[in-house]
Amino acid sequence: MKKVYVVFTFSLSSLLANEVDIQTRLQTLEMTNKKQAELIDSLQQQLDDLDDKVDGVETRTLMDKIDFHLGFRVKMNNFDKKMADGSKISSYNLWSTKFMLGMSADITEKMKFHGRLSMYKYWADSTKHIYSEYDNMQGRVPSDSSVYLERAYIDWYFDAGVPSALTIGRQPSADGPSHQYKENTTRKSTYSALVFDGASDGIVYTADISKLTNIDDARLRFAYGKGFQKDETRVGVRNAFIGSQNDQLKDTNVYGAFFESHISTLSQSLFQMGYVHMGDVIANAMDTKPEHNKNLGDIDFIGMMVQATNIKDKGIDLFAHMGMSLSKPSRKIYSYNGQNFGLLKDTLEDTTDKNGYAFWLGGRYTLENLHQSKIGFEYNHGTKYWVTATQGSYDVYNKLATRGSAYELYGIYPINRYSFIKLGAVYIDYDYTDSGWYQKKPHKIADLSPTQQSSVVDTLQSIYLQFSVRF
Numbered sequence: 001m002k003k004v005y006v007v008f009t010f011s012l013s014s015l016l017a018n019e020v021d022i023q024t025r026l027q028t029l030e031m032t033n034k035k036q037a038e039l040i041d042s043l044q045q046q047l048d049d050l051d052d053k054v055d056g057v058e059t060r061t062l063m064d065k066i067d068f069h070l071g072f073r074v075k076m077n078n079f080d081k082k083m084a085d086g087s088k089i090s091s092y093n094l095w096s097t098k099f100m101l102g103m104s105a106d107i108t109e110k111m112k113f114h115g116r117l118s119m120y121k122y123w124a125d126s127t128k129h130i131y132s133e134y135d136n137m138q139g140r141v142p143s144d145s146s147v148y149l150e151r152a153y154i155d156w157y158f159d160a161g162v163p164s165a166l167t168i169g170r171q172p173s174a175d176g177p178s179h180q181y182k183e184n185t186t187r188k189s190t191y192s193a194l195v196f197d198g199a200s201d202g203i204v205y206t207a208d209i210s211k212l213t214n215i216d217d218a219r220l221r222f223a224y225g226k227g228f229q230k231d232e233t234r235v236g237v238r239n240a241f242i243g244s245q246n247d248q249l250k251d252t253n254v255y256g257a258f259f260e261s262h263i264s265t266l267s268q269s270l271f272q273m274g275y276v277h278m279g280d281v282i283a284n285a286m287d288t289k290p291e292h293n294k295n296l297g298d299i300d301f302i303g304m305m306v307q308a309t310n311i312k313d314k315g316i317d318l319f320a321h322m323g324m325s326l327s328k329p330s331r332k333i334y335s336y337n338g339q340n341f342g343l344l345k346d347t348l349e350d351t352t353d354k355n356g357y358a359f360w361l362g363g364r365y366t367l368e369n370l371h372q373s374k375i376g377f378e379y380n381h382g383t384k385y386w387v388t389a390t391q392g393s394y395d396v397y398n399k400l401a402t403r404g405s406a407y408e409l410y411g412i413y414p415i416n417r418y419s420f421i422k423l424g425a426v427y428i429d430y431d432y433t434d435s436g437w438y439q440k441k442p443h444k445i446a447d448l449s450p451t452q453q454s455s456v457v458d459t460l461q462s463i464y465l466q467f468s469v470r471f
Contacts, residue, residue, distance in 0.1 A: 071100030071118075072469040077396075080461045084445050084453035095123040096142050098394070100150070110158060114172070116151040120394075131391075133286055136198035136227075140174065140392040150174065150199050163208040171225070173200040174392055177270060178307045178319035181364045182376055184412050184420050185470065190221070191258065192272060194321040194360045194380070194400050195303040198392015200225050202254065210261075218261040221274075227252030228282040230290070249290050250280040268309035276301040278389070283334035283341060283439060296343035297330040299387065299438065315366035317376075320359070325387045327354040327438065334439065341439040344385055350441075356386030360400060374412040381405045384431070387438045397428065397460060401436035405429050422466040429459050 075098075079091040098120040105113045118139035125144075132143035139148030153169035174197055176189030189197075190204070202225025210218045230249050258274035280295040287293040307319035329343035329351050340346055344354040362378035380400055388401045399406045410424030432442040433456055445458055 066103050066105045069102040070471045071102065073098045073466060075464055075466040078463045081457050082459045084448055084456040084458040085450060097121060112155045114151060114153055117147050118150040119145055119147045121145050136200060136392040138199055140198055140394055162212065165206045167204040171200050171202055174198050177305060178362065181317050182410055192303045192305045192321050194323045194358060195301050195388060197390040216262040216264050221258040223256035225254040227254050227278055228285050249293055250295050252282050253279050266308045266311060269307065271306045273304040281343060294332040294334040295330060296332060296334065298328045300326040315368060317364040320361050323358045325356040327385065327387060343438055344441055346441045354385040356383050358382035358386045372414055376410050378408040384442050391436060398436045399426065399428065402428055403435045403442055404431035418471045419469040424464050426462045430457060
């Protein structure tokens, strides 16, 4: 049997060639992978740039839809109080900051949105002010750094035989005429600041009756709002919108009618007269015990005002406001901490009407040769039973609610078109107690007993410095 031999022949040069070819392919693959990675990085960068551009477009689109504007005020007060017994209390170098973020948007040609967020606090103090919880005072009194919705409303324009508008939501009811003079701004609210100043919710119908009356810019307004709404929003109440069986409280409903126009002989002027009815005024909107709280009665307000800006191009601004408050107490008394409070009364038997009166006068002059600086003066006076709806006023002493006399002198120096510095002084001489409150009977300060006089302010004065920016 023959043997068969199989011979395998390996070529060294062939192996080396194959190895070189493999290395070349690996290097080519690595270069390809590197280029692909660089391409991926480039594509990712392009995607990131595209995202940034899209975000920018979205931001610009949002900004095109909503216009934002800024309000900022820092104020330093020096207070001196003299009590009725002659003792004095001072508080100097007291600083506060108020921030406002306003916004507006044209939803359609016939529908517009307006809003304002605000924060108002003392420096280095985060204590929540008890009055900041009251609806009309939210964002209006110095408190902690909480941001409040001070305004949010829709203006809806339509034709109802005459050009008309509905203003629906949280109303432009604070900082009204003629506060704009000492705040160096334009008109920021609808109603005379002597009668109403603060946040409010409601619906207002406005009719342009200029053509019907042949009166320049004549407007007629009808308003409805809530001073208090019984909705059982207490902690632990499951159905917060349903009242309880023993709840005898009624809502405080507010109705108003106003007429305003320009004065034909004065181009920048405003005349306004109005009537407001507040029915079933609540004793304490923060009292969560419906069986304890009370409706104290009704208050009617009648107001009239006139103002004119830059009269005859002489740099002179003048204004005058008059007001009446007609209070009708119910046969109810609200008890708190051992004291009885009625509508401008202390006893259950007192149901007589309580009528109060007030006026507010002022003027401002522009010094053209002194960088358009301005100097202004205001005076207001209220009687014993004068009561207002100005608890939401931005000044901490609610000057226009004074039962007595108040004086204010100020000077404004513009820094630029957006900012100014103001230096001013306020002096208030109280004739009666509890100015600004309707839950208690006022008493003549001079007739108080020595014990009572120690806790009652007779005069108040404040010297303040303010820096403001609006943009």
